[in-house]
Amino acid sequence: MKIDCEAKCDVINDLLPLYQEGLLSEASVELVEAHLKTCGACKKEADTSINDAASLKSYENIEGNEAAATRQGDIETFKKIRKKITLGKVKGILLAVLGSLVMAILIITYLTAPNYLPYNEERVGIIEGSDNKVYLEFGEDVAGYDIHPYENDAGDGVEYRISTWDNLWSSVFPRRSSSMIVLNPEGENLSTIFYYTTDGQPDQVIYGTNPYPNGGSLTLPRLALNYYVILAAFCFLIALIFWKLFRKQGIRRFFEVAAMFFGSYVLSHGMLHGLSATTYSILRDFTEIMLLSVTIFMILLILRKVLVANKKQ
Known part of the structure; x- marks a missing residue:
C-alpha cells in the first residue's frame, strides 16, 4: 500500500x-x-x-536553580534566626547566673561582716609553753581574728596586735569548740601582745610589758580603700571624657569599656561599704569589692552587646 x-x-x-x-x-x-x-x-x-x-x-x-537558590536562602535565614535565638538564650542564662552571683556576694558579705568584740580572758586565753612558745586559745564565740606582728622599738623582739570578731553567720551557726594557734612557732622573743578594738579606745596590753609607760597605743583603721575608690572614680571620669571626645569607633569602644570597669568598682564599693572607706582588714574588704566589681562589669558587657545588637536591627 x-x-x-x-x-x-x-x-x-x-x-x-x-x-x-x-x-x-x-x-x-x-x-x-x-x-x-x-x-x-x-x-x-x-x-x-x-x-x-x-x-x-x-x-x-x-527554574530548578532559582528554586534551589530560594531553598538555600531560606535555610541560611533559618540558621541565622536559630543562631540569634541561641545567642539570646545564652546571654539570658549568663545574665541570670551573674545576677545570682551578685546577690550571693552581697548576702555572704552581709552575713560575714565582722562585729569586733571587746577583750576578756574567756574569749582570748594566753598559754605559755615550756619551749618559750606562746599560744592563743579563742573561745567558741569568736568567728574570726586579725593578728598583726611588728618589730618592737628596742629591736629585740616582736609585739603583736590582735582583735577578734563574730558575725551574723556565727550567731546563727555557732562553733562547737575553741581553736588555738601559736604566735611564735620558731620560738622568737615575744615582747608584748596588744588587743585592739574599733571603738576608738587605746590598745590593751594582754601579755608582756607595756613599751609605752608614759602613754599607750591606738590601732587606727586603714585608709587604702579610700584611695582606691577615689582613683577609680577619677579614672571613670577621665574615660567618659575621652569617650566623648573621640569619634573613631575603636577608640570610643576602648574608653567605653574602661569607664564600665572603673564604674563597676565605684558601684561595688558603694554597695558593700557605702560612704565609708576605712577598714581594719584591707585584704578581705578589697577582695570582696573586686569580686563584686568584676561580676557587675561582666553584666555590663553583656548588656552592652545586647543594646548594640538591637540598634543594628
Whole structure:
C-alpha cells in the first residue's frame, strides 16, 4: 500500500518526538532521516521541536536553580534566626547566673561582716609553753581574728596586735569548740601582745610589758580603700571624657569599656561599704569589692552587646 505525501508527513511528525528521544528502531530512524532530507516542511517542524525542547529544558534548569537558590536562602535565614535565638538564650542564662552571683556576694558579705568584740580572758586565753612558745586559745564565740606582728622599738623582739570578731553567720551557726594557734612557732622573743578594738579606745596590753609607760597605743583603721575608690572614680571620669571626645569607633569602644570597669568598682564599693572607706582588714574588704566589681562589669558587657545588637536591627 502506498502512502501519499501528506499522510507520510503526518506519520513522520508523529515519529519526531520518539526520534528526538532516541526511542525509534534503526529502520525507523533511517526512514525519518530520509524523509527529512527531502521534505522541507517536516525538516522545519523537526528543528522547531528540537529548539522548543531545548528551551523547555533550559527553562526547567533555570527554574530548578532559582528554586534551589530560594531553598538555600531560606535555610541560611533559618540558621541565622536559630543562631540569634541561641545567642539570646545564652546571654539570658549568663545574665541570670551573674545576677545570682551578685546577690550571693552581697548576702555572704552581709552575713560575714565582722562585729569586733571587746577583750576578756574567756574569749582570748594566753598559754605559755615550756619551749618559750606562746599560744592563743579563742573561745567558741569568736568567728574570726586579725593578728598583726611588728618589730618592737628596742629591736629585740616582736609585739603583736590582735582583735577578734563574730558575725551574723556565727550567731546563727555557732562553733562547737575553741581553736588555738601559736604566735611564735620558731620560738622568737615575744615582747608584748596588744588587743585592739574599733571603738576608738587605746590598745590593751594582754601579755608582756607595756613599751609605752608614759602613754599607750591606738590601732587606727586603714585608709587604702579610700584611695582606691577615689582613683577609680577619677579614672571613670577621665574615660567618659575621652569617650566623648573621640569619634573613631575603636577608640570610643576602648574608653567605653574602661569607664564600665572603673564604674563597676565605684558601684561595688558603694554597695558593700557605702560612704565609708576605712577598714581594719584591707585584704578581705578589697577582695570582696573586686569580686563584686568584676561580676557587675561582666553584666555590663553583656548588656552592652545586647543594646548594640538591637540598634543594628
